[in-house]
Amino acid sequence: MNIAITGDTGLIGTELKEYLRDNGATTVSLSRNKVDIHSIIELSKRLSGVSTVVHLAGVAHNPNASHDDYYQGNVVFTKTLCQHIATANSRNLCNVTKIIMISSIKAMGESTRPGEPFRHNDDCEPEDDYGKTKLAAEKQLREVCDNAGIEWVVIRPPLVLSKKVRGNLGLIQTISQKGIPIPLAGIDNKRDLVSIHNLCSVILAAIKNPNKLREVFLVSDGKPLSTPEIIEYATKTSARRAKLIKLPQFIRNTLTQHQHKHGLLRRLFGNLEVDINHTSKTLNWHPRKEP
Structure with a gap:
């Protein structure tokens, strides 16, 4: 497996690279300091032999970020990346068959009612700039990939737990x-979280799944x-x-x-619960029990 990753120098990206390599994959960096995604030729060279792109990069929670910062970093960047991959494919410069975007549960909203967890096909009601632009970026991913015949996967994690508490x-x-x-x-209260291990494992499950995926998946450790x-x-x-x-x-x-x-x-x-039954059933994936 040759897997390209945007945002591979961040907290999740660093852990994901190691996890994928431990599971037999070769990873390719699409970090902005490694490749200019605005150059289709340069991007296609990095994507030579790559079948799947995992899109992690974007503007996360930043009290100093403006709406335009979020829009440019999440929506515009995602649209540009996907369009240029589609163009490179059409010119036979690469053959990317799947793009997996790591979004956020905040694309759905900020809280849930007791006993009513978010489900993968629920209507989305994001409230802040981060959640709204993540949802808009998902839309760009779907539209470009559907038009280009590329599989797409959206994964919406809640708060990610790792050894590096932040x-x-x-x-x-x-x-x-x-x-x-x-x-x-x-x-x-009840709040779902996801360990970095479980997030990486569901990404790998989506990469390896042989079906033509065009799906939204929710993920958690399975115990709020x-x-x-x-x-x-x-x-x-x-x-x-x-x-x-x-x-x-x-x-x-x-x-x-x-x-x-x-x-x-x-x-x-408040509560923030997510239902991962659809994810478990579709990807034959189950979270590892976390402490």
């Missing part, structure tokens, strides 16, 4: 190391965690574990009532 989990880890109590004990459990996971390898305390009930009630207005509160108190 973002809000990294902040929690830092707070814990300082011995500062975290007032989030007793929250009984509460906010306190997520915090415990983030600090389990730290020298100092998280010290969780309960907020007074009236404060918790107030925060819960207003969570729909604030993204952070929704992530702390």
Whole structure:
């Protein structure tokens, strides 16, 4: 297997390269500092012998990014990449048969109702620039690939867990190391996450699947965690574990009532569950049990 990867220098890309190589694949970098995707000739040279492209690159959560930053980095970049691959194919400069895009569960929305997980064919209602441009990028992928006869796969992961804790989990880890109590004990919500291993394994399953795939897949570890459990996971390898305390009930009630207005509160108190039955059945894939 010769697999090309955009964004292969990022957190997921670095892990994916190692995982694919461990499973017998040869990987080709489509990092922007390695190839100019605006040059069809240069791109096609990198794609010589490549059957599948895994598209990871894009603008992720960045408080300093504007809407245009997200649009250019996610939508325009995806459209350009797919169009140029299709053109190179049509000129017999390469023969890419499948493009797999790693999108985000945020393309569907920010939260779910109790007992009503996101399903792969649900209507999408993204709320922020990141989620909206990921959904728009998926549309560009589908349109270009359908017109060019290229298989496409969209994978929408929730929060990805790895040994390199980052973002809000990294902040929690830092707070814990300082011995500062975290007032989030007793929250009984359900949030699906996915380990980097399980994400890489579902990507490989999509690469190897022999069927003509034009599908959206949701992925998770198969067991949602509460906010306190997520915090415990983030600090389990730290020298100092998280010290969780309960907020007074009236404060918790107030925060819960207003969570729909604030993204952070929704992530702390709300639910985000995904149904992976379609993924498991179609790809004959099952997540490895994670701690």
